Amino acid sequence: MSLKQQTARALRAVAWRIERPPIRRRSQAAPPKDTGLPAAADSAAGSRVASWFFEQYPRFYTTSSTAPTTARLNLRYEAIFGENQDIFTDAAVLDLASHDGRWSFAALASGAKTVVGIEARPELVQAAAENLEKYGYGADRARFVAGDVHEVLGTQDFSADVVLCLGFLYHTLRYNELLAGIRRTNARYLIIDTFSPFMMGQVPNVNVITEDADEEGKAAADSYTSGPSVLVGRPNLAAIKTMLGPYGYRVERLSDWAGLLRDNPGTDNCGDYQNGRRVTIRCVDSRVGS
Numbered sequence: 001m002s003l004k005q006q007t008a009r010a011l012r013a014v015a016w017r018i019e020r021p022p023i024r025r026r027s028q029a030a031p032p033k034d035t036g037l038p039a040a041a042d043s044a045a046g047s048r049v050a051s052w053f054f055e056q057y058p059r060f061y062t063t064s065s066t067a068p069t070t071a072r073l074n075l076r077y078e079a080i081f082g083e084n085q086d087i088f089t090d091a092a093v094l095d096l097a098s099h100d101g102r103w104s105f106a107a108l109a110s111g112a113k114t115v116v117g118i119e120a121r122p123e124l125v126q127a128a129a130e131n132l133e134k135y136g137y138g139a140d141r142a143r144f145v146a147g148d149v150h151e152v153l154g155t156q157d158f159s160a161d162v163v164l165c166l167g168f169l170y171h172t173l174r175y176n177e178l179l180a181g182i183r184r185t186n187a188r189y190l191i192i193d194t195f196s197p198f199m200m201g202q203v204p205n206v207n208v209i210t211e212d213a214d215e216e217g218k219a220a221a222d223s224y225t226s227g228p229s230v231l232v233g234r235p236n237l238a239a240i241k242t243m244l245g246p247y248g249y250r251v252e253r254l255s256d257w258a259g260l261l262r263d264n265p266g267t268d269n270c271g272d273y274q275n276g277r278r279v280t281i282r283c284v285d286s287r288v289g290s
């Protein structure tokens with residue numbers, strides 16, 4: 001082959017590579033596209049082995065039918081509390097959609113002074129009070145309010161250092177009321193654990209769907225409900241960031257789910273966190289100096 005032919009062939013090969021989109025190997029996990037943060041683990045291998053917190057408090061495996069599986073509950077504990085221990089010491093905590101009190105309890109066990117939970121379903125409010133009583137926290141440390149989160153936040157005054165919004169942001173479309181209520185607590189920190197559909201990309205988007213109001217872990221009927229279903233939305237991370245801004249909060253960091261899943265192999269029921277469709281977000285008051 002002449003030098004001219006060799007040069008032409010080399011140029012064709014380069015052009016082919018430039019024009020072709022990169023080949024995506026099937027084994028590669030799709031990175032969450034709208035996080036703006038790396039999907040890879042932030043931590044060193046071996047540093048995120050779970051403490052299996054709930055093994056000492058097994059009532060929480062039985063008092064709810066909403067995602068009580070051992071692995072999921074314990075890894076969520078690590079993502080929500082293990083990585084945020086610094087903010088719970090002596091804190092007043094407000095737990096939105098407090099369910100059976102699992103996270104209210106974890107907050108107290110992490111050093112919080114008091115916790116108030118708000119939960120729409122009265123049977124869960126009762127279960128929460130019983131669970132906490134059983135594990136040593138009476139009404140002086142833990143109080144549960146039955147009612148629609150928006151209604152309760154709009155009609156009662158709460159002061160909090162940390163607000164927990166865990167597994168709830170996708171059960172509502174009433175973001176202004178919710179965030180205005182959170183803002184009024186003057187909390188310095190807000191932890192959100194939520195679905196964050198990354199297929200909607202980096203543009204702020206809310207995926208609007210409906211939920212059956214008579215399912216335990218789903219949206220409860222509220223004053224806007226007209227029939228058996230409730231209108232709710234799933235905001236992606238870009239939308240969450242946009243919503244937080246006017247209420248004086250910003251995303252500080254995402255929990256290291258990649259590290260947790262790496263160091264606790266064989267854990268089931270965490271596929272949504274694994275593929276980046278669900279995230280745990282630590283938000284901080286952007287109006288005060290750090």
Ligand SMILES: C[S@@+](CC[C@H](N)C(=O)[O-])C[C@H]1O[C@@H](n2cnc3c(N)ncnc32)[C@H](O)[C@@H]1O
Pocket residue numbers: 066096097098099100102103118119120121124147148149150166167168171193216217218219220221222
């Ligand atoms: C998916 S569960 C999440 C429970 C818990 N926070 C967690 O992260 O594991 C959703 C909870 O929100 C409650 N809920 C739904 N709509 C509500 C509303 N409008 N006001 C108060 N609680 C509500 C449900 O009853 C249920 O306990």
